[in-house]
Amino acid sequence: MEISDLQLPASVKAHQLIDAKTLSTTLAADVARRLRAAIATKGQACLVLSGGRSPVPFLEQLATEALDWSKVTVSLADERWVPVEHADSNAGLLARHLFQGAAAKARFVGLYRQAEQLDAAADSADQALAALPAIDVLVLGMGDDGHTASLFPGSPNLAAGLDRNNPRRCLPMLAPSVPHQRLSMTRSLLASAAFIALSVQGPGKLATLRAALAGNDLSEMPIRAFLHDPLDIYWCP
Template sequence: MKIEKYSDADMMALDVANEIAGDLTAALHNADRAMLAVPGGTTPGPIFDDLCAADLDWSRVDVILTDERWVPEDHPRSNTRLVRERLLVNRAAAARMVPLYANTTEPEESLDALMAAIEPDLPIAVAVLGMGADMHTASLFPDSPDIAAALDAHAPILMPVRPDSQPEARITLTARVLNGALAKHVVFKGQDKMDALEKAQHLSHAEAPIASVLSGATVHWTE
C-alpha cells in the first residue's frame, strides 16, 4: 500500500484523475476494452469533473459503480445519477455505463442478469474506492449480516446487502472482484478516516472491510 497526502482537495482530485487516466491508457494498450469501477458519495465528484476531459479512447471504456443503492436512477440517493451527471460528460460521454440497478422490487430478482453483463469485462482495470469512518468500502459494511459471504474468496461477482446502518437495500461488487483490479485507488478526506485506515490494518476484514482491498492500492487523502 502506498499513501499520498495532498495539501487540498482540488489538488487531490486533479492528481487522482490524472493517475486514473494514465492507468486506463495503459490498460487499453493491452486489451480491447478497460473497465473503470467508481464509487458514489461526495468525494469522487470533483475527480469526475477532471477525469471526464481526459484524452483517451473513452469508447473502449466500461464504467461501473462499485456499489449502488437499490433505488431508481432519478432518486436523489442514486449513485448512477452522480456518474451520469459528473463523469459521463465531455470526452467521457463516449464511455459505456454498465448498470448496477434494474427495475425490480428487490435486487435478488435482477442479480443473474446484472452479473452476466459484468462478467465479460472482468477483471476491472481501475478501481476507485472510498472509505467510511466505519472502515467500509463499496457496500461492504462491517454491520452487514452478509459481510462474511461478501468477503469470501469464492463470492459471486455481485451481492445484495442490507446493512443495519443503511435505510435501503444495496448491491455491491464483492471483495474478490474489487481486489482483483489491476490498479486500485482509495480516496478520502479527513484525519478521522486516516485514523480509521491505520486502525483497519490491525483488525479482521469482517471488522474493517477496507483492509480486504488495500494490498497494492494507492491511498490518496487530504485533511
C-alpha cells in the first residue's frame, strides 16, 4: 500500500518520499521556500510546528536552511502543560533541535503558561496568540488514533476545538497518554494557515489515513477536519 493508492480529495496533494531522511530534507526545503516567499512579500513570516519525537530530523534540517530567521515568528500547534525544562515540553524540543545557529534569531510564541489550573493557562495562551501574525506555514502530525495537534478523540473540549467558527485560539485539552494535560491551538486558528503540511511515516499512519478518509465523524478522528481543505501530505514508508 502506498499513499498514491488512497482516494484523496482533489484539494489534497501527496508527496511520497523514499525514506525518513528524504522526507525531512524535502519538507524542510519546502517550508523554508514558503517562509522566504512570505518574508519577500510581507517582510515577515509565521511558522507553526507540531511536537513529539518524529519531527526531530525535520527540525534539525530546517535549522540549516538559508533563511532570515530574525523575521520569522515560530509557534506550536500544541503543547504539553509542563515547564520548558521538562523532557516532554515541545518548546524544549524546539530549543534543542531548531533554535540553533542562525535559527536562534527567530521569535518564539509558546503556549505553556504557569498557572494554578490548565483552564487558566489556556486563557493566558489564548491572549498571547492574539499577537501571532497570520500563519504562513503549518506543519501537522497525526497519531494512530487520528488526533492532530492535541485535538484528541474523547477530550471534553474537542467539539469546541473542532468548531471552525470558534473565536478561541487555544483551548485546554486532555490526552489519553501521559502527560494528559495539553494546550492546543483550535481548528479555527490552525485552518487559517496559508499552507498546511501533514507529515506522516510508515504503513500504520497510512492505515490511519485510509480509515480517516472513509468516514465523516470529526470527533472520532479529528484529522478529518483537515482532509478536505487544501493540504499537502508528506509520507514515507
